[in-house]
Amino acid sequence: MNGMxxxxxxxxxxxxxxTYFYDVNTNKIIEVSAxxxxxxxxxxxxxxxxxxxxxxxADNRAQTVRRVExxxxxxxxxxxxxxxxxxGHSDLLEYHLDSNIEQVTLQLTQQCNFRCAYCVYTxxxxxxxxxxxPKKMPLEVALKTVDFFxxxxxxxxxxxxxxxGGEPLLEFETIKAVVTYAREEFAGKKxxxxxxxxGSLFTFxxxxxxxxxxxxxxxxxxxxxxxHNKSRKFAANGEGTFSAIETNLRIMxxxxxxxxxxxxxxxxLDPRNACFDLYAFFxxxxxxxxNQIRSTLVDDFFSIEKVVETEAYSIESRILxxxxxxxxxxxxxxxxxxxxxxxxxxxxxxxxETEMREQKELPDVTSHSGPCIPGQRRLFVDIHGDxxxxxxxxxxxxxxxxxxxxxxxxxxxxxxxxNVSQLTEKECRTxxxxxxxxxxxxxxxxxxxLSAELKLSNCGGVRSSVxxxxxxxxxxxxxxxxAKGERYERK
Amino acid sequence: xxxxKHRICVYPYSDEFxxxxxxxxxxxxxxxxxxxxxxxxxGLEGKEADCGVSAEKLIVRSAFGDILxxxxxxxxxxxxxxxxxxxxxxxxxxxxxxxxxxVLCFAKFSEAxxxxxxxxxxxxxHPPAIDDQCSFEAENVFEYESNDTDxxxxxLDVPIVAVAGTWWNIDKFETSLALRxxxxxxxxxxxxxxxxNYCELMGFHSFPSFMFDPRVDAAxxxxxxNRYVKRIIEKEQPDVVIVGVPGSIQSLNDEYTNGFGxxxxxxFQAITVDFLVLCSFYDHKTDAYLKLMSESCKYKFGCAxxxxxxxxxxxxxxxxxxxxxxxxxxxxxxxxxxxLDEIDPAPSIPVLNIYDKQDCRKLxxxxxxxxxxxx
Numbered sequence: 001m002n003g004m005x006x007x008x009x010x011x012x013x014x015x016x017x018x019t020y021f022y023d024v025n026t027n028k029i030i031e032v033s034a035x036x037x038x039x040x041x042x043x044x045x046x047x048x049x050x051x052x053x054x055x056x057x058a059d060n061r062a063q064t065v066r067r068v069e070x071x072x073x074x075x076x077x078x079x080x081x082x083x084x085x086x087x088g089h090s091d092l093l094e095y096h097l098d099s100n101i102e103q104v105t106l107q108l109t110q111q112c113n114f115r116c117a118y119c120v121y122t123x124x125x126x127x128x129x130x131x132x133x134p135k136k137m138p139l140e141v142a143l144k145t146v147d148f149f150x151x152x153x154x155x156x157x158x159x160x161x162x163x164x165g166g167e168p169l170l171e172f173e174t175i176k177a178v179v180t181y182a183r184e185e186f187a188g189k190k191x192x193x194x195x196x197x198x199g200s201l202f203t204f205x206x207x208x209x210x211x212x213x214x215x216x217x218x219x220x221x222x223x224x225x226x227x228h229n230k231s232r233k234f235a236a237n238g239e240g241t242f243s244a245i246e247t248n249l250r251i252m253x254x255x256x257x258x259x260x261x262x263x264x265x266x267x268x269l270d271p272r273n274a275c276f277d278l279y280a281f282f283x284x285x286x287x288x289x290x291n292q293i294r295s296t297l298v299d300d301f302f303s304i305e306k307v308v309e310t311e312a313y314s315i316e317s318r319i320l321x322x323x324x325x326x327x328x329x330x331x332x333x334x335x336x337x338x339x340x341x342x343x344x345x346x347x348x349x350x351x352x353e354t355e356m357r358e359q360k361e362l363p364d365v366t367s368h369s370g371p372c373i374p375g376q377r378r379l380f381v382d383i384h385g386d387x388x389x390x391x392x393x394x395x396x397x398x399x400x401x402x403x404x405x406x407x408x409x410x411x412x413x414x415x416x417x418x419n420v421s422q423l424t425e426k427e428c429r430t431x432x433x434x435x436x437x438x439x440x441x442x443x444x445x446x447x448x449x450l451s452a453e454l455k456l457s458n459c460g461g462v463r464s465s466v467x468x469x470x471x472x473x474x475x476x477x478x479x480x481x482x483a484k485g486e487r488y489e490r491k
Numbered sequence: 492x493x494x495x496k497h498r499i500c501v502y503p504y505s506d507e508f509x510x511x512x513x514x515x516x517x518x519x520x521x522x523x524x525x526x527x528x529x530x531x532x533x534g535l536e537g538k539e540a541d542c543g544v545s546a547e548k549l550i551v552r553s554a555f556g557d558i559l560x561x562x563x564x565x566x567x568x569x570x571x572x573x574x575x576x577x578x579x580x581x582x583x584x585x586x587x588x589x590x591x592x593x594v595l596c597f598a599k600f601s602e603a604x605x606x607x608x609x610x611x612x613x614x615x616x617h618p619p620a621i622d623d624q625c626s627f628e629a630e631n632v633f634e635y636e637s638n639d640t641d642x643x644x645x646x647l648d649v650p651i652v653a654v655a656g657t658w659w660n661i662d663k664f665e666t667s668l669a670l671r672x673x674x675x676x677x678x679x680x681x682x683x684x685x686x687x688n689y690c691e692l693m694g695f696h697s698f699p700s701f702m703f704d705p706r707v708d709a710a711x712x713x714x715x716x717n718r719y720v721k722r723i724i725e726k727e728q729p730d731v732v733i734v735g736v737p738g739s740i741q742s743l744n745d746e747y748t749n750g751f752g753x754x755x756x757x758x759f760q761a762i763t764v765d766f767l768v769l770c771s772f773y774d775h776k777t778d779a780y781l782k783l784m785s786e787s788c789k790y791k792f793g794c795a796x797x798x799x800x801x802x803x804x805x806x807x808x809x810x811x812x813x814x815x816x817x818x819x820x821x822x823x824x825x826x827x828x829x830x831l832d833e834i835d836p837a838p839s840i841p842v843l844n845i846y847d848k849q850d851c852r853k854l855x856x857x858x859x860x861x862x863x864x865x866x
Binding site: 089091092095099100102150151152153154155156157158184185186187188189190191350351354360363377 | 503529530531532533534535536538571573576579580775777808809810812814818820821822823826829
């Protein structure tokens with residue numbers, strides 16, 4: 001008898017140094033002996049526990065069973081699984097959208113002066129996303145959006161207006177008008193502005209304005225001139241854009257230093273390239289070395305052609321990430337860590353620390369993590385005044401349209417996006433990654449409906465990524481123990 | 492209403508002031524709240540304020556031009572905002588058309604801003620006094636006791652009910668007012684010290700300013716607060732004393748330390764509490780958590796929490812992590828009662844929603860039961 005009538009809700013993890021199980025109910029990772037690991041692995045798989053004891057002595061068996069009982073008494077190894085999927089804030093959706101909106105992002109234009117190879121709006125013969133167009137947001141729509149935002153953010157002490165495109169600086173006059181209007185309308189509340197730009201249209205006038213209004217700026221820049229120009233070209237003549245951006249940034253750094261400090265660089269990594277050169281570029285070039293750099297992989301979600309990383313990229317990027325982890329443990333000089341991975345790794349570690357907070361038992365009714373409250377965190381308003389949960393979803397998909405300035409929110413549609421766990425309730429209720437899932441409605445949208453099939457096609461990747469995250473978390477802890485000498489003693 | 496001396500316009504109004512509106516019957520007869528003005532950015536314009544059972548219906552406005560001409564008093568409550576907004580608030584008041592006869596200012600303005608306000612009103616034929624309504628009684632006690640080297644604590648022989656909380660604006664003031672109303676309506680004589688700085692409007696004492704003064708020694712604060720309560724008891728001869736404790740009773744964690752709950756600690760050293768109501772975040776609470784919190788109070792403050800109120804405030808951990816400072820948010824109040832119904836098994840320490848009339852009555856009965864229990 002294994003003493004367990006129903007398999008505990010756990011996930012087994014083995015590292016080169018030790019053995020663990022992740023307890024889904026408490027959200028904790030527990031280190032156990034190899035014997036206990038093997039025993040629990042058999043139990044979790046539903047196989048005969050005798051197999052786990054095949055080569056062990058009677059004393060060891062008794063010890064293992066005793067330890068398992070102890071763990072159960074400590075509150076671990078519960079078999080509890082949710083009974084039903086429903087997001088915890090589902091009943092409160094109306095309230096959140098009425099009073100709690102944090103950020104509104106305005107799509108000022110669908111036009112861009114770049115035609116980047118990997119841009120979702122550039123891909124031709126593809127209907128899963130809109131394409132570049134000369135359409136722009138009328139000023140009236142922009143100002144009405146500000147009014148709407150004021151009336152739907154009463155509980156927020158700080159709010160943010162984001163300017164997005166296309167290329168938003170093509171519509172600088174609208175930006176000025178919105179900022180002037182919002183300053184009045186949001187009087188009494190902390191108001192921040194962000195803009196995501198390709199960096200080619202900075203002028204003395206708009207830089208002065210952005211500095212005066214303390215904008216946070218994200219400039220997309222992919223690295224060395226060779227790498228950047230390969231993908232990011234001017235729409236007008238197909239030439240590379242690096243030189244134009246670099247010139248603007250130099251002017252900004254010299255003439256608007258306060259603004260320059262607020263520039264973040266977003267680097268889109270193409271994993272088909274090797275990357276040591278790229279990392280060196282962002283560390284050694286004085287123009288970028290002091291700024292925060294965030295890197296993301298090419299988003300091929302809306303592309304037919306999927307991106308497959310090369311071996312060189314795989315090896316080089318992991319070496320750099322490992323160095324960044326060592327640096328966090330003070331075992332590697334910080335000044336030798338690549339700027340490109342420093343903030344990404346540090347924020348991932350911080351995020352995981354938060355996500356690994358101990359939890360109470362899973363409730364009977366819950367949802368997997370992943371979906372945000374659609375429209376509350378970052379309401380995206382397109383040029384027509386239509387609402388989307390954020391700027392990353394398909395604008396050609398009706399299921400993603402959660403309302404508009406004239407009609408207000410369509411709560412039923414927003415609620416459906418919030419409750420995508422219900423699409424795959426059977427699978428989600430028993431998935432060990434339920435607390436760490438990243439799938440939101442975007443991953444379920446086949447451009448005509450929310451699809452369980454499409455969603456499930458992502459599950460393997462998500463579980464693998466959560467497993468990696470937990471392993472990184474453990475590795476960091478093991479390295480910390482090494483640093484303190486504890487790991488040696490224990491072994 | 493026309494016989495009220497002060498017909499008050501509140502600016503800048505936020506829902507932090509709502510407890511006063513919900514208990515307008517507790518206002519001193521000289522005061523009547525007649526208008527609410529909120530900066531447009533706070534998103535309250537056009538909304539009806541929650542005035543509880545009062546027949547009064549107050550719609551929040553965003554401009555002084557919208558208020559009736561017979562309003563003669565401006566009340567500026569303490570508000571949470573930055574220097575830039577404080578300046579904007581002063582400028583809005585200066586630009587206001589009504590000629591106020593008096594200004595009751597509880598906000599933390601700079602000296603320059605106060606002078607700016609005074610200059611503005613000085614052109615009126617009868618310029619209003621700009622009163623800082625801090626408790627003069629408290630000031631006097633402090634002056635008197637600060638020269639006293641005797642540090643003993645005076646016995647306080649009247650039952651004390653304390654209302655403390657795990658955060659700011661977590662319904663401590665609402666709970667205190669609800670209790671005041673219950674005690675008064677049941678014929679008890681109540682002395683009260685509130686966690687806000689405008690309690691004199693409602694006929695009781697604001698939390699004394701010396702307790703917030705960093706120049707005053709901690710031990711001295713304890714002694715002075717003890718003598719302050721003693722003096723109130725001697726003067727008012729109450730059946731019960733209600734003390735609302737400002738701020739939070741503890742750190743949230745190592746990162747968000749909340750003043751370490753020091754003010755609460757000092758307060759509880761000065762008085763012997765007979766019943767403690769702890770106002771807490773909205774959360775799916777377990778009995779183990781409630782017991783732990785109650786015990787924590789017992790060993791830190793000498794009194795276990797007898798009862799919890801669950802507010803509709805919660806910590807938004809995602810935004811907190813993003814902004815590197817605590818971000819709180821609210822859920823609909825109706826959801827609190829729903830959440831309380833779902834606590835299973837029923838907690839060994841009661842958790843109530845003070846906004847629910849039945850719960851409020853239940854709390855009052857619990858207090859009476861405990862205070863009148865004779866072993």
